[in-house]
Amino acid sequence: MKKYQNIIVPTDGSVNSKRALEHAVIIASAVGATITLVYVANIVSVISNFDQIPNANGYVTEQVALDMEEDGKKVLDDFAKAIPQEVSVKSVFEVGSPGPAILSVAKKYNADLIVMGSRGLGPLKGLFMGSVSSYVVTHSVCPALIVK
Template sequence: MAQYKNIIVPTDGSVNSKRAVEHAVIIAQASKAAVTLVYVANIVSVISNFDHIPNSSGYVTEQVAMDMEKEGKAVLADFAKNIPDNIEVNSVFEVGSPGPAILSVAKKNNADLIVMGSRGLGPIKGLFMGSVSSYVVTHSTCPVMIVK
């Protein structure tokens, strides 16, 4: 069996990301691995929904960024408190495109495994909307486990 030292778990607060954490915990306990929770705020996609709002002062952008950081850190804290005390837990909040940001964190942390939830969009919606899990599986240099 492969020995894992650092497992990366992207989280977004969804049911599938909670399931991914559960699987990562089982693997981490068996391997004595650390778990690094990652929340990526995709501010570009959120701000693009505000095209119709005048933003000469940048207030809207700044407020959205602050709200996203607050939400992301709350999700990370909520997930971290459910991980047993005998597992080392790290939390990382990033801003950017989710796929590349997850892989960047994995590389910086010498990840042995990425365990992430699938959004369950199905092949048609995934084709049109893009899929973070597909991106990570395609571009990762370490094993990736997708949890449904």
């Protein structure tokens, strides 16, 4: 029988990612697994909108990156606080394309399961759209549970 040791939970702060975390906590509590929370800042899509702003120099993009990191780490901290103390938790902040970044983290941390929301419409709309969960399900080498 398969034993879950590390459950990856991508989050963007949305309601569906909170639901996914609830499921992950139930599973982790039952089997003694660690939860690894993942927040992916998709800075490329945000910065691409600056090409229409004449004064979008390096400072603006650098500030956007810093703001996204601060927001992401706050989401990770808030989600980590919602996990019972008896469940071990790690937090990972990544920058990149959400689907590949989630799978990269899953590989790096030897994930046994990925639990994620079907659509994320949190503070950074579009970070976890349905296409991201489809990408993860299609390309993951471990099981993925998509929560609605």
